[in-house]
Amino acid sequence: MTCRQFHQEVDSLVRGDLPLHEQEALQAHASTCASCSELWEDEQRLQKGIMAQTVPEPNDDFESRVRAMALAGETPRNSTLRKTSLWASSIAAVLALGIFIGMQVGPADTGLPEDIADAPGQTATETVAEPESGAELKTVRLAFNSRKAMDNVTLTLELPPNAELAPFPGRQTISWTVDLKQGDNVLALPINVLFPGSGKLVAHLDDGTRRKTFSTAIPGNTEPSS
Amino acid sequence: MALLPFRSSSSKRFDRLILPYMKGMYIFAYRLTGQKQDAEDLVQDVVVKMYPRLDELENVQQPQPWLNRVLYRHFVDLTRKQSSQREISVSTLVAAESQTAFIESLGEASPDASAGIDQTRIGETVKRLLNTLPPDQRTLLLLHDADGWRQEDIATVLDVPVGTIKSRLHRSRAFMRERLKKQMEPFEKQQREG
Numbered sequence: 001m002t003c004r005q006f007h008q009e010v011d012s013l014v015r016g017d018l019p020l021h022e023q024e025a026l027q028a029h030a031s032t033c034a035s036c037s038e039l040w041e042d043e044q045r046l047q048k049g050i051m052a053q054t055v056p057e058p059n060d061d062f063e064s065r066v067r068a069m070a071l072a073g074e075t076p077r078n079s080t081l082r083k084t085s086l087w088a089s090s091i092a093a094v095l096a097l098g099i100f101i102g103m104q105v106g107p108a109d110t111g112l113p114e115d116i117a118d119a120p121g122q123t124a125t126e127t128v129a130e131p132e133s134g135a136e137l138k139t140v141r142l143a144f145n146s147r148k149a150m151d152n153v154t155l156t157l158e159l160p161p162n163a164e165l166a167p168f169p170g171r172q173t174i175s176w177t178v179d180l181k182q183g184d185n186v187l188a189l190p191i192n193v194l195f196p197g198s199g200k201l202v203a204h205l206d207d208g209t210r211r212k213t214f215s216t217a218i219p220g221n222t223e224p225s226s
Numbered sequence: 227m228a229l230l231p232f233r234s235s236s237s238k239r240f241d242r243l244i245l246p247y248m249k250g251m252y253i254f255a256y257r258l259t260g261q262k263q264d265a266e267d268l269v270q271d272v273v274v275k276m277y278p279r280l281d282e283l284e285n286v287q288q289p290q291p292w293l294n295r296v297l298y299r300h301f302v303d304l305t306r307k308q309s310s311q312r313e314i315s316v317s318t319l320v321a322a323e324s325q326t327a328f329i330e331s332l333g334e335a336s337p338d339a340s341a342g343i344d345q346t347r348i349g350e351t352v353k354r355l356l357n358t359l360p361p362d363q364r365t366l367l368l369l370h371d372a373d374g375w376r377q378e379d380i381a382t383v384l385d386v387p388v389g390t391i392k393s394r395l396h397r398s399r400a401f402m403r404e405r406l407k408k409q410m411e412p413f414e415k416q417q418r419e420g
Contacts, residue, residue: 011399015371042403049352049406050371055256058266063248066270070244070277071237139267166274188267190274 001029006036014043069190137166140189140201140216149181154206159191160199166190236280243283244273247290253373254294254383257365258301260357268304272297294383305361348406355405363398370395 006029012018013026030037059065156175159165168174169192191201202215248269255265276283276296286292356364362384369375370391377395381388 008396011396039403042407043399045348045410046352046399046403046406047371049348050356050367050402052349053353053356053368053372055253055373056262058249058252058262062252062266062269063245066248066266066273067237067240067245069270070240070273137271139271188270190271 001025003029003033003036006030006033007039010036010039010043013040014047065188138191138193140191154204154208156204156206157189158202158204160197160201162193162195162197162199163201164192164194166192239280239284240277243280243289244276244293247293248273250290251293251297254369255297255301257368257373258298258361260361260364268297268301272300275300291379291382295385298383348410351406351409352402355402355409358405359398359401363394366391366394367398367402371399 006026009018009022009026013023016023018026030040154175156173157165159172161172164171165174189201198217200215200217202213205212205214251269251272252265255268256262259265259268272293276293283289283292356367359367366380366384369380370377377388377391381391384391
């Protein structure tokens with residue numbers, strides 16, 4: 001066993017990837033070589049640190065949300081009504097699990113205008129894909145906080161002329177009924193930016209008697225690729 | 227009269243062909259992005275994109291690496307669009323030589339050595355050091371050493387030869403080992419003197 005061999009195999013030694021006789025040979029070498037012994041310790045320390053890099057569990061709604069979004073986009077582009085129904089029902093299912101969107105609700109009253117507030121600065125937009133159409137697909141995240149759950153609230157989204165929700169091509173206004181959960185919630189909207197320009201995404205929440213409106217900019221000042 | 231094969235409903239097909247692999251996709255996406263929300267969004271994008279291609283997925287022998295590869299390509303497309311940020315210099319994936327140069331260029335970019343480091347903070351220190359690596363290097367190390375991916379599987383997903391994976395792992399570990407040691411020295415010296 002040489003130091004060179006030890007250097008080449010120390011990674012595998014630490015991870016236990018070697019057969020026993022090779023492990024023993026490397027260990028025997030390290031017991032007689034101070035620099036290789038130090039290298040072994042360094043590698044063990046590194047592996048300990050790497051193993052500590054755990055992956056956090058996804059949000060509880062992760063699978064159901066992604067499933068809902070996928071199933072919502074399954075219908076042909078000319079079947080808008082069915083698509084709306086599917087998407088809305090999927091979103092409703094997701095919301096029923098308490099994930100989609102929340103809002104600031106007052107401690108005692110449930111009156112919408114007084115008690116609901118958006119969360120400035122919690123909106124993020126990022127380009128995530130380039131659809132075949134040449135439009136630019138962005139994910140716009142709307143983040144809200146709700147102090148209490150609310151059922152049967154109508155959520156309406158209004159998009160600027162140069163944008164459309166990916167599952168609903170050609171539509172700038174979409175509404176559906178949702179159950180809002182308590183606490184922090186994020187809505188990730190897949191939005192196609194059809195042509196350069198910027199505009200506002202407006203979201204209305206309506207409990208049947210009163211309405212609260214939020215808006216956020218959709219940056220679309222990049223040239224869509226052709 | 228020919229009998230048409232039974233075709234399950236779309237939702238059942240989704241549950242059979244994609245759902246079992248979404249957690250694995252999420253873990254991979256997290257290793258790529260380093261952020262929980264970004265990882266979820268990445269998976270969502272890919273799944274929505276893949277959903278119309280369930281027929282294609284039906285014939286895939288090993289869906290997990292196949293889906294991960296689609297996800298990786300999507301991630302690369304995304305990051306290339308953000309080329310102004312060093313964090314997404316995925317182009318360094320292509321040339322091992324340029325990777326080495328990149329790593330060496332980071333030599334002075336290590337975190338503040340004066341930070342109190344003790345044995346229980348190795349994980350935090352390694353995390354900071356990992357963030358100085360190009361994302362593909364970081365992902366490679368984590369997939370292999372933390373998540374237990376085989377080199378062959380990583381090579382398939384990243385579309386590079388196994389030999390390249392092996393050499394990149396070796397170089398990345400050497401870099402990390404050296405930097406971690408430097409980070410630990412003040413603390414160890416303090417321990418010896420104390």
